Amino acid sequence: MIICVEDEQNICELEVYTLQSVGFEAKGCGSGKELFSELENNVPQLILLDIMLPDEDGLSILRRLRSDARYANIPVIMATAKGMEFDKVKGLDAGADDYIAKPFGMLEMVSRVRAVLRRCNNDKSQEQLLTYGELSVNTASHTVVVAGENIVLTLKEYELLKKFLYNPGIVFSRDKLLLEIWGYEFSGETRTVDVHIRTLRQKLGVAGEYIETIRGVGYRLSGK
Ligand code: CA
Numbered sequence: 001m002i003i004c005v006e007d008e009q010n011i012c013e014l015e016v017y018t019l020q021s022v023g024f025e026a027k028g029c030g031s032g033k034e035l036f037s038e039l040e041n042n043v044p045q046l047i048l049l050d051i052m053l054p055d056e057d058g059l060s061i062l063r064r065l066r067s068d069a070r071y072a073n074i075p076v077i078m079a080t081a082k083g084m085e086f087d088k089v090k091g092l093d094a095g096a097d098d099y100i101a102k103p104f105g106m107l108e109m110v111s112r113v114r115a116v117l118r119r120c121n122n123d124k125s126q127e128q129l130l131t132y133g134e135l136s137v138n139t140a141s142h143t144v145v146v147a148g149e150n151i152v153l154t155l156k157e158y159e160l161l162k163k164f165l166y167n168p169g170i171v172f173s174r175d176k177l178l179l180e181i182w183g184y185e186f187s188g189e190t191r192t193v194d195v196h197i198r199t200l201r202q203k204l205g206v207a208g209e210y211i212e213t214i215r216g217v218g219y220r221l222s223g224k
Contacts, residue, residue, distance in 0.1 A: 001025040001042060002113065005035050005058070006050045006079070015048060018106040019113070032056035036064075039071060046117060048109070050079045050102075051091070059090055066095040066154045073142060073155050075116045079104070092182065092192045095154040119183055120155075130165040133224030135207040137165060146207045156181060157200040164211060164221035173218040193219075 002024050006012035012028040019026035027044075029035040031053055047065070051058035058078055065071040078091040078099040091099050097116050100109060130137045134147045139162065144151040153161065159181045163172065172180075174190035182192070197219055201208030212222045 001027060001044045002046045002048065003027050003029055003035060003038060003042075003044045004048045005029045005032070005053065005061070006048075007031060007053050008050075014106065015109065018110060022110055024113070030054075032061040032064075035061065043070065044074060046075045046077065046113060048077050048079060048100075048113070049096075052081065059094055062091065062094045062096060069152045072152055073158070075120050075155060077112055077116060092189070093195045095156055097155060098183065115183065130162070132165055132168060132221065133207060133210060135165075135204065135210065135224075137161060144204075146204055149205075151203050151205075153200065153203060154196075156196055157203065160196055160200055161204075164219070168221045171214050171218055171220040177218065 002019050004012055004015040004019070004026060006015060006028065007030045009030070012030065016026045016028045027038065027042075029038055032055060035047070049058045049061060053061070062076055062078065065074060065076065072095075075097045076095070078096040079102050080091065080099050081102055097119075098112055100112050128139055130139065136145050137143070137158075138145075142158065144153055144158065144161065160177065163177065163181060174193040177193045178190060197211060197213075201211055204210075210221050210224055212220050214220060
């Protein structure tokens with residue numbers, strides 16, 4: 001199921017109707033409060049999340065999702081006001097998987113939803129246990145363990161970590177990571193990568209040191 005969080009009722013109904021018409025189960029929520037009460041019953045495949053909402057805005061909702069182990073891995077597409085670069089960057093920093101600028105066409109929305117779901121499903125086709133020093137990642141259960149402790153990562157942090165684990169010793173530029181992890185070119189906004197690397201390192205504790213900064217180039221996994 002896909003949940004559309006949007007307070008403008010006619011837009012919300014149109015999103016839900018469109019997703020249903022192409023075969024998805026979909027449901028609308030008018031606020032963060034409604035979303036979190038829906039999540040108690042149902043964990044969706046994806047959330048389409050508007051930024052401008054009453055009471056609690058979309059970025060704050062996104063941060064809450066990402067800090068809760070039950071919801072941290074749900075793919076989220078943020079709907080931003082047209083041209084608000086700041087929202088876009090903040091959304092990606094806070095762990096959104098993609099964004100779509102309003103007003104958007106329903107066909108564009110469906111193709112973004114499908115693309116994000118496809119990326120998430122591709123991950124599942126390569127299930128195995130990856131280990132490096134104190135670090136182990138089970139790609140079937142999406143669990144990350146450092147020195148025996150379970151670590152909760154957001155989807156993007158998790159994808160970054162997997163990218164390094166599949167390619168130990170290989171240096172990745174920030175641009176390459178943006179393209180491969182976020183799925184599209186987002187020129188000049190490589191700060192998003194640095195922010196995610198920083199939180200990833202913090203969460204990994206002792207294993208955070210394995211992610212090495214190569215000054216002026218990017219990052220690599222080394223030094224276990
Ligand atoms: Ca709105």
